[in-house]
Structures are given as structure tokens and as C-alpha cells.
Amino acid sequence: MSIPPRQAAISIRGLRKAFGGQPVYSGFDLDVRRGDILAIFGPNGCGKSTLINMAAGLLATDGGTILYDGRDVADVRVGYVFQNYREALFPWRRAADNIRYPLRLMGLPKPEIERRLERLATSFRVRFDLHRYPYELSGGQQQLVSIMRALAVEPEVLFLDEPFSALDYETTLSLRDLLQAVLKEIGVTTLLVSHDLEESIVLADRLLMLTRRPTTVADDVPVALPWPRGTAALSSPDFVAIKARCLDVFQAAVAA
Numbered sequence: 001m002s003i004p005p006r007q008a009a010i011s012i013r014g015l016r017k018a019f020g021g022q023p024v025y026s027g028f029d030l031d032v033r034r035g036d037i038l039a040i041f042g043p044n045g046c047g048k049s050t051l052i053n054m055a056a057g058l059l060a061t062d063g064g065t066i067l068y069d070g071r072d073v074a075d076v077r078v079g080y081v082f083q084n085y086r087e088a089l090f091p092w093r094r095a096a097d098n099i100r101y102p103l104r105l106m107g108l109p110k111p112e113i114e115r116r117l118e119r120l121a122t123s124f125r126v127r128f129d130l131h132r133y134p135y136e137l138s139g140g141q142q143q144l145v146s147i148m149r150a151l152a153v154e155p156e157v158l159f160l161d162e163p164f165s166a167l168d169y170e171t172t173l174s175l176r177d178l179l180q181a182v183l184k185e186i187g188v189t190t191l192l193v194s195h196d197l198e199e200s201i202v203l204a205d206r207l208l209m210l211t212r213r214p215t216t217v218a219d220d221v222p223v224a225l226p227w228p229r230g231t232a233a234l235s236s237p238d239f240v241a242i243k244a245r246c247l248d249v250f251q252a253a254v255a256a
């Protein structure tokens with residue numbers, strides 16, 4: 001994309017959240033640098049989705065602050081991609097109209113909307129007909145449409161909650177490569193939740209390993225591997241070393 005969107009830095013301080021009296025977060029702090037892709041990894045139920053849902057403004061906090069360059073999330077342009085693409089797209093709108101929808105809400109002029117649509121279709125090398133309805137598309141194509149819709153608004157922050165977990169491995173690999181290239185091209189600040197350690201390392205500038213509840217940071221791992229990270233990167237000594245470090249931390253967190 002030729003015009004990079006603004007990117008926001010995230011600052012979380014003293015975050016608190018409990019469900020039914022059981023604390024998930026009690027005094028949680030996190031800083032994410034402008035343009036960084038942060039992957040969040042941890043034991044089942046430790047609060048990964050809860051964290052990004054609060055950060056995205058979809059779920060109320062019980063206390064603390066989440067600021068984007070000092071602004072509340074309500075004043076920030078965000079993109080969100082859910083795990084379940086079937087429920088995320090409007091089934092009665094064609095794929096292209098799903099992508100156009102938030103841009104129409106923003107009141108953008110038609111030529112700008114079409115320019116963004118074309119730019120995204122080029123960046124993601126879309127070969128299928130965007131004039132189709134979601135039910136006429138494969139799961140991978142539907143999730144790609146969700147990703148394009150989230151990016152169409154040129155978000156300052158992008159939230160990805162297990163974007164590939166409902167897809168088969170072949171589709172995941174190709175979509176992951178495309179997403180990696182586009183995210184690095186536009187440089188949007190991104191929070192990614194993934195259940196797949198390899199995927200987290202491949203996509204992230206930094207990997208945040210969480211503990212069981214009440215959730216704290218078990219390790220904060222920089223992922224300084226060169227881009228793009230294709231299949232060959234998975235067997236590089238640096239990749240293997242990062243994976244081993246994360247697995248150790250994860251096993252300790254699960255055993256605790």
C-alpha cells in the first residue's frame with residue numbers, strides 16, 4: 001500500500017479484570033511500540049482474548065488504563081479480525097461490499113473506497129471473484145475478506161484473535177505469508193493471539209509469554225529474525241533457539 005496508515009503506540013497500566021470474583025488481570029502493565037507486531041501466547045484460559053478484547057474496546061475493564069498515544073480506544077481507528085470468519089462477515093453482502101462497508105460508514109468518497117479495495121486486492125493477490133457472497137467462498141477466502149475489511153479502514157492498531165485457527169494447514173501457510181508481507185509493508189501496530197507457537201514467532205517482532213491466572217508476563221521475547229520469514233526460516237538456528245526458549249517458558253507456566 002502506498003500510503004502507510006498512522007500507527008499508535010500502546011500503553012497499558014494497572015489493568016484489572018475479574019470474572020465472577022476470579023481475577024484474570026490484577027495490575028497488568030504492557031507497552032507496545034509503534035508499528036510492532038506483538039504476539040501473545042500462554043496457557044489455555046489465561047486471558048489472551050480478554051486482553052485484546054479490552055484493548056480493542058469490546059470488553060470493559062475493571063480498572064487501569066489502556067492508551068494509544070495517550071488516547072482512549074474510542075478515539076483510535078482499529079481493525080479486528082476474529083477467529084470465526086463465518087460469523088464475522090455479513091452473509092447478505094458480497095465480499096467486496098463487506099470490505100466497502102466500514103469505508104461507507106466513514107463517509108469516504110466512492111473513488112477512494114474503490115482505490116482502497118483495489119490496493120488490498122493487489123497486496124493480497126486476490127484471484128477469486130470479490131463479487132461473490134461469503135457462502136460462495138472457501139474458509140480461507142472468507143478469512144482473507146475479513147482481514148481485508150479490517151485493513152481497509154487503515155487502522156492505527158490491528159487486533160488478530162487466532163485468525164487462522166479455523167483454517168486448514170495449507171490455507172494457513174499461504175494466508176500467513178501474505179499477511180506477513182502486508183503487515184510489514186504497512187507497518188501497523190498489531191496485537192496477535194495465536195495458539196500456534198511457530199505461527200506466533202513467524203509473525204511477531206516480539207512474543208509475550210503469559211502465565212496462568214492471575215496473569216502476569218512469564219517472558220518477553222524479542223523476535224529479531226529477518227523478514228520475510230518463509231519456510232526456510234523455520235529451521236534457522238535463531239528460530240529454533242527462540243522456539244526452545246518459548247517452549248521452556250510455556251512448560252513452566254503450564255506446570256505452575
Ligand SMILES: Nc1ncnc2c1ncn2[C@@H]1O[C@H](COP(=O)(O)OP(=O)(O)OP(=O)(O)O)[C@@H](O)[C@H]1O
Nearest residue numbers: 019020024042043044045046047048049050051193
Ligand atoms: N464473559 C465471561 N464470563 C465469565 N468468564 C469469562 C468470560 N470471558 C472469559 N472468561 C474466563 O476468563 C478466562 C480467560 O478467558 P480468555 O478467553 O481471555 O482466555 P484465553 O487465554 O484467550 O483462552 P484460550 O486459550 O482458551 O483461547 C477463562 O477462564 C474464561 O473462562
